[in-house]
Amino acid sequence: MATTAGAPNEAANLLSVRNLDKYYGGLRALNSVSLDISEGEILALVGDNGAGKSTLIKALSGALEPDGGEIFLQGEVIELRTPRDATERGIETVHQNLGLVDTLNVPENVFLGREIKSRLLGLLPQLDHGEMRRQTRELLDRFSIGLPTLNEPVRRLSGGQRQTIAISRLLLAKPKLLIMDEPMAALGVDEGSKVLDLVVKLRDEGLTVLIISHNLEHVFKIADRVAVMKNGKLVAVIPTEHTTREAIVGLITLGASGAREEDRKWLS
Template identity: 45%
Template sequence: MSETLLEVRNLSKHFGAIRALDNFDMTIHRGEVVALAGDNGAGKTTMIKTISGVFRPTSGEVILRGEPVSFSTPQEARDKGIETIYQDLALADNLSIGANIFLGREPMTKKWGFLPVLDRKTMREAARETMALLDFHVSRLDAPVSNFSGGQRQAVAIGRAVHWNAQILIMDEPTAALGVPEQRKVLSLIRQLKAQGRGIIFISHNLQDIFAVSDRIIVMRRGIKAGERAISETTHDEVVKLMIGG
């Protein structure tokens, strides 16, 4: 088994009397895609928000590359290499790929010796290199991302995470609301991230997509782990039974 990037031990998150997450365990290895499946309210969103610094856990541990970690904010998690790509992508539609990659962290240079201005050349070059790494090609890197398709926009959001050297990517419903060709492109991007040795947590309601790219699947139900299977050793029917408690 390859290196363990992330380990979650007995992780719980309570909101008053509601146990949204209850003694949850999970490991993510380098170059592995682990899918999270479950109905709405199963605890998937609470789990990823607890890992990524949005929520503080009620109890339990998050261990990153062998070291216990505790994040107060999502930025702290990003600084340690954990990036979450939510379904809404959080892109600035009116800006270019490079501007979205550096959003909030723009590189500056000095003009005429004292006036700081945006270093657009660095942003453009970073966009070119990052998109090439993902085998993503558009005719105009300086075009606003509002011009791009759903799959291309996913690539920009993934590219931002890759540029900042995320080793663990949490992808929340990345193929939702996409047409079949666009879904295939996103699944291809996930395979490339896996080949680069990154760990992927893949959340989806689409079992076909899960079976297409994942190594393991963890089924959640009412805040607990209802089951864990290697994709090669399970079926759609078994996963559905785990989800509904059958």
């Protein structure tokens, strides 16, 4: 079958973008970005404020339509016009605000929008709270997430606990790609490391993860590769084991001209 010129190698890549563009008026927030996300990897996306990270993630989660370029899922061109288009294809995104409803309890949040119903006396549909609680507990156990209680409104829970609920919620849909925009930003050290552990566990179970983070210590702890953006362009994608935090800082601040000699082969 003929493929588009420059189309990605479908065997190794879960998701690829080619020449993605996004303009906000005269500002080019994405400047011909091409990137491959390998199946089963944790890819960290880093860059200064305004580099275009969230814009790229929004394009991949169906939250905005790019002005040009193509997105491939396992080698096939896809169009993501709405968040539903993305979730239907197995792409789930944890946004910074988490999307939890504070006044609802844990199972109610996990099943929000996909409630399980049973029929009372075989007739009236009603929410099956018992089953939702059972499945929530199973999900949390699977990822060793301990919560004191499932019955409290989630506003009483800590930032890290809320974060794990937001992630658990997405796992119900059995995604292929989990995208996270700054998931540890608002968390304390302990809680942040629990979320990091969870992300690694998910990767080890075969999930592919794209994670934005400003925290290079976190990035180097969990990511297989790190992608650097600057001024809407992808600067480089480097396996973390081949580079250092200082080298990444150089790329973030100076772009390609800040690359160490040995990292030049990873430049985009």
